[in-house]
Amino acid sequence: MSGASLEFDGVTVRYGETIGVADVDLRIDPGAQVALVGPSGSGKTTLLRLAGAIREPTKGRVRVDGTDLSQLSPKELRRFRSTVATIYQDLRLVPELRVYQNVAAVRAGRRSFLGLLRDLFLPSGGSVAQIHEILESVGIEEKLYHRTNQLSGGQQQRVAIARSLYQEPAVLLADEPVSSVDPARARDVVRLLCDAAREREITLVMSLHNLELARDHFSRLVGLRNGRVMFDDDPSNLSSEAFTRLYSLTEEEMIEQGAHR
Amino acid sequence: MNPKPGSAGAKGPRGRLGGSTRARVITGIFAAGLIAAVHLGLNPITLFTEIRSWKVIRDFFGAALQPTLISESGSELFLLPAVLEGVQATLVFAIAAMSLAVIAGLILGFLASSVWWDGDLVGGETGFQRALRRTVGPSITGVARLFIGLLRSVHELLWAMMLLSAFGLSHATAVLAIALPYSGILAKIFSEMIDEAPRGAGLALRAAGAGEATVLAIGIFPRALPDITAYALYRFECALRSAAVLGFFGYPTLGYFISASFENLYYREVWTYLYTLLGLIIIVEFWSVLLRRRHDFA
Amino acid sequence: MNDQTRNTGGSTGRNARANADTSADTNADTNRERNADRKADRKADRKAGGSADRNLERQGERKKRVAELRRLRPRDWILRGNLVLCLVVIIWAWTSGSFDLGDLTTERAQRNLDRFLTEIRPYPLQGVDWNWGVYGEWLRETLQDTAPRALTSTLALSVAAVVLSGLGALFMAPVSAGNLARAFPFGLPGNPSRLARSLWWTLRGVVRFFAILLRAIPEYVWAFLLLTLLGVGAWPAVLALALHNAGILGRLYRETIENADERAATSQAALGAGRTQTFATALLPQLMGRYLLYFFYRWETCVREATVLGLLGFVSLGWYIQESRAGVRYDEMVHFVLLGSLLILLGDAVSAWLRRVVRESK
Ligand SMILES: Nc1ncnc2c1ncn2[C@@H]1O[C@H](COP(=O)(O)OP(=O)(O)OP(=O)(O)O)[C@@H](O)[C@H]1O
Ligand SMILES: [Mg+2]
Numbered sequence: 001m002s003g004a005s006l007e008f009d010g011v012t013v014r015y016g017e018t019i020g021v022a023d024v025d026l027r028i029d030p031g032a033q034v035a036l037v038g039p040s041g042s043g044k045t046t047l048l049r050l051a052g053a054i055r056e057p058t059k060g061r062v063r064v065d066g067t068d069l070s071q072l073s074p075k076e077l078r079r080f081r082s083t084v085a086t087i088y089q090d091l092r093l094v095p096e097l098r099v100y101q102n103v104a105a106v107r108a109g110r111r112s113f114l115g116l117l118r119d120l121f122l123p124s125g126g127s128v129a130q131i132h133e134i135l136e137s138v139g140i141e142e143k144l145y146h147r148t149n150q151l152s153g154g155q156q157q158r159v160a161i162a163r164s165l166y167q168e169p170a171v172l173l174a175d176e177p178v179s180s181v182d183p184a185r186a187r188d189v190v191r192l193l194c195d196a197a198r199e200r201e202i203t204l205v206m207s208l209h210n211l212e213l214a215r216d217h218f219s220r221l222v223g224l225r226n227g228r229v230m231f232d233d234d235p236s237n238l239s240s241e242a243f244t245r246l247y248s249l250t251e252e253e254m255i256e257q258g259a260h261r
Numbered sequence: 262m263n264p265k266p267g268s269a270g271a272k273g274p275r276g277r278l279g280g281s282t283r284a285r286v287i288t289g290i291f292a293a294g295l296i297a298a299v300h301l302g303l304n305p306i307t308l309f310t311e312i313r314s315w316k317v318i319r320d321f322f323g324a325a326l327q328p329t330l331i332s333e334s335g336s337e338l339f340l341l342p343a344v345l346e347g348v349q350a351t352l353v354f355a356i357a358a359m360s361l362a363v364i365a366g367l368i369l370g371f372l373a374s375s376v377w378w379d380g381d382l383v384g385g386e387t388g389f390q391r392a393l394r395r396t397v398g399p400s401i402t403g404v405a406r407l408f409i410g411l412l413r414s415v416h417e418l419l420w421a422m423m424l425l426s427a428f429g430l431s432h433a434t435a436v437l438a439i440a441l442p443y444s445g446i447l448a449k450i451f452s453e454m455i456d457e458a459p460r461g462a463g464l465a466l467r468a469a470g471a472g473e474a475t476v477l478a479i480g481i482f483p484r485a486l487p488d489i490t491a492y493a494l495y496r497f498e499c500a501l502r503s504a505a506v507l508g509f510f511g512y513p514t515l516g517y518f519i520s521a522s523f524e525n526l527y528y529r530e531v532w533t534y535l536y537t538l539l540g541l542i543i544i545v546e547f548w549s550v551l552l553r554r555r556h557d558f559a
Numbered sequence: 560m561n562d563q564t565r566n567t568g569g570s571t572g573r574n575a576r577a578n579a580d581t582s583a584d585t586n587a588d589t590n591r592e593r594n595a596d597r598k599a600d601r602k603a604d605r606k607a608g609g610s611a612d613r614n615l616e617r618q619g620e621r622k623k624r625v626a627e628l629r630r631l632r633p634r635d636w637i638l639r640g641n642l643v644l645c646l647v648v649i650i651w652a653w654t655s656g657s658f659d660l661g662d663l664t665t666e667r668a669q670r671n672l673d674r675f676l677t678e679i680r681p682y683p684l685q686g687v688d689w690n691w692g693v694y695g696e697w698l699r700e701t702l703q704d705t706a707p708r709a710l711t712s713t714l715a716l717s718v719a720a721v722v723l724s725g726l727g728a729l730f731m732a733p734v735s736a737g738n739l740a741r742a743f744p745f746g747l748p749g750n751p752s753r754l755a756r757s758l759w760w761t762l763r764g765v766v767r768f769f770a771i772l773l774r775a776i777p778e779y780v781w782a783f784l785l786l787t788l789l790g791v792g793a794w795p796a797v798l799a800l801a802l803h804n805a806g807i808l809g810r811l812y813r814e815t816i817e818n819a820d821e822r823a824a825t826s827q828a829a830l831g832a833g834r835t836q837t838f839a840t841a842l843l844p845q846l847m848g849r850y851l852l853y854f855f856y857r858w859e860t861c862v863r864e865a866t867v868l869g870l871l872g873f874v875s876l877g878w879y880i881q882e883s884r885a886g887v888r889y890d891e892m893v894h895f896v897l898l899g900s901l902l903i904l905l906g907d908a909v910s911a912w913l914r915r916v917v918r919e920s921k
Contacts, residue, residue, distance in 0.1 A: 052468050054381075074390075082470030092465035096483040098633070105479050109470020116475055125625035132628055145633045167469055282920035283847060286913065290854070294722030297715035301793035308794050318788050349657070356652035414900035414907075418779070418867045419880065423896065426889055427675040428668045432658035502777040509779065519780060523787070531784075539775040552641060 003203030038224035082109025095149035358439035366447025412445025720800030732812035773806025
């Protein structure tokens with residue numbers, strides 16, 4: 001099993017006047033694990049949305065396994081998206097459905113509409129067993145048949161992780177997956193994600209606000225600021241100064257921000 | 262239903278300003294009420310002086326405590342068959358009409374919502390598709406809303422009158438008379454519920470490659486379904502009342518029996534029918550509470 | 560775990576490019592691919608997994624597990640029961656023979672419909688080409704005198720009624736709320752006598768029963784009864800609307816009291832404030848916004864109902880509709896109905912605006 005490579009080639013995204021990311025060049029090897037760090041508004045989410053083909057770049061190319069995403073037809077795009085799993089900060093589950101239904105629904109990209117309805121409401125024993133196993137690997141297998149809104153926040157987070165694994169993606173994107181979890185759980189979740197991705201050789205890109213977690217679990221950190229890549233290195237090579245610079249506000253910036261308002 | 266925590270205690274400068282707005286609204290309500298009363302000549306004194314016969318009133322409300330199952334016509338007729346006939350017709354008309362109205366309401370409500378063309382929920386991968394959606398979508402929604410407005414702004418009794426004039430007397434007109442305005446009422450609220458449902462899950466499914474049907478049916482619809490169910494059940498209660506009232510137009514529902522007994526001055530029979538209607542309403546309400554509790558429909 | 564990854568692992572193995580490049584029909588294609596994958600997997604399994612025995616054993620285990628999971632699957636009997644009940648009841652309604660939609664398509668009905676459709680055309684324009692000038696003239700003649708009177712009286716009816724019902728509900732709600740209408744409200748310590756407790760219990764029950772009775776009887780039925788009991792004039796219509804809506808608002812208001820944040824009330828009560836005082840000073844300010852929202856919602860329905868009460872003889876829109884129907888002037892009738900629908904839509908818009916004002920004044 002193998003992950004996919006990601007390539008950003010001079011990528012710029014503009015939201016009207018605002019810059020999302022500017023001129024980003026980045027290459028991520030298949031199966032690699034990368035953490036995105038940077039202050040609020042630095043473009044982490046934008047980068048992840050580009051990788052998931054949810055947004056098109058204003059300029060530049062995004063390639064996944066060498067395929068230029070802008071060349072894909074709508075149908076191909078759908079297929080591509082089904083190979084990219086995303087974990088959101090706000091989880092984005094359907095609380096009214098049961099846990100196994102939430103997990104099963106993520107294969108929508110590979111199922112016909114009716115096939116998916118069958119998976120959800122008349123599931124085969126095999127698929128339920130598979131979901132059960134995945135839930136086991138994130139430690140909440142006893143919640144298989146519970147209604148999702150009866151789970152605690154942390155348990156729901158694990159459902160979201162299980163869901164992304166059940167998708168069997170080539171790339172796993174996680175946008176601040178732990179910002180609403182307590183510190184101890186946060187470490188658990190990050191470790192769980194990293195291990196699961198490594199075991200399955202999935203390419204993992206995670207944006208994190210917690211620098212300590214990023215340094216401890218990732219061998220490659222990409223620092224973003226104002227949409228630009230400030231550093232891209234192993235954390236052991238990065239001085240604490242580099243991080244301070246990443247998060248500080250310069251005078252120019254303050255003026256610039258003031259002017260934008 | 263619970264008030265948001267803090268909303269009560271938060272009294273900044275805006276809070277005080279809000280208070281005065283509210284005070285003005287309340288004053289306005291009373292002023293409007295007073296003007297309306299004067300316009301209609303509502304004099305609290307004439308309410309009592311103009312009553313023709315206190316005896317009738319005493320008789321009528323006295324009968325509230327002694328509903329009867331034996332006909333008051335003196336022929337020793339058992340009333341139960343009439344009650345059952347009225348109940349059956351009321352139920353049949355309300356249920357048939359609601360089954361039509363819920364289906365029509367869902368379709369119209371979906372068309373009148375913006376989920377199927379607005380924002381990032383549905384595709385539009387090419388610029389052309391997007392442009393097509395952004396022009397065709399709002400116009401279809403606009404037409405649907407206009408249609409909904411027309412349906413619901415005509416009262417079911419007026420629909421009944423027009424349908425009677427158009428088709429002549431048949432029981433099918435009663436079903437349609439309820440179904441038409443209720444489709445509009447349901448569609449309006451359904452479309453609001455669909456539009457207000459959180460879209461995160463739908464967006465997530467789309468990001469995982471799901472097609473439009475899946476995004477809407479699995480990602481959005483379940484989020485609106487509890488509200489939709491609760492509202493449909495409430496409207497069923499209203500449909501029962503509407504069906505009962507249609508009896509005044511000659512359909513064999515409870516209203517027919519109420520008016521017949523009342524005109525014969527059989528007040529105890531009237532109360533039997535009124536309590537029967539009350540029983541129906543209580544059963545429906547009990548049912549909907551049960552369902553809501555059971556499924557966290559709140 | 561391994562089982563699972565191996566079984567379906569193939570589909571992940573397909574990289575993005577392969578996925579993206581395939582443009583043939585999705586389903587058949589993935590199925591074929593998946594089958595191929597599975598075969599390859601099994602081969603790999605055999606090579607790596609050692610003896611066939613162990614494989615069989617594992618498969619047996621898996622089967623057991625699948626059966627177990629299947630057994631555990633929740634069967635929501637209440638939900639299913641309700642769905643079946645709904646279905647049965649709907650089928651019963653359509654097959655009970657009480658009505659027949661086919662009646663609308665019989666020849667007689669069609670002839671009737673044709674006649675109706677010609678007669679709703681304004682009288683001067685029947686049988687001649689459409690002419691906006693003539694239509695405008697006819698419209699002015701028909702509506703000039705009647706419309707203003709019909710609209711104002713309908714509006715006045717709805718406003719007077721909803722104000723009355725709001726006041727009524729304001730008195731009914733506190734004495735029927737479970738947390739307020741009791742011997743010692745807000746969980747304050749105290750040792751109420753059995754008599755006090757049962758008196759409050761009775762009061763609550765009686766008021767609630769009245770509320771539901773008022774609510775269960777439709778406005779139109781109230782109006783019909785009161786018309787005979789009270790005599791002509793506006794009072795029966797106003798009271799009919801007010802009674803029914805007081806029942807509805809009474810329930811809604813009661814529920815907001817029961818769901819209210821009780822901290823303020825508890826502290827007030829602890830300071831020795833009486834029941835009425837606590838309600839007025841601690842609860843009412845907190846609940847007023849919601850009360851107003853419900854109030855305006857009910858006003859919308861009051862406008863709607865006020866138009867039809869005229870059918871019973873009050874001089875609201877319904878009266879003119881009834882008159883023109885009795886005179887078989889369907890052109891007039893339809894125009895009055897449209898006028899009413901305009902009034903209702905206008906009322907909705909005003910109510911929506913007022914509700915926004917109230918909501919934003921939080
Ligand atoms: N949909 C949008 N419309 C307009 N501007 C946007 C949009 N999304 C992002 N932006 C802008 O693009 C810039 C980058 O945003 P992005 O969400 O990628 O930042 P981020 O690094 O994820 O921030 P955070 O850590 O707060 O989530 C910000 O200035 C933001 O205001
Ligand atoms: Mg972000």
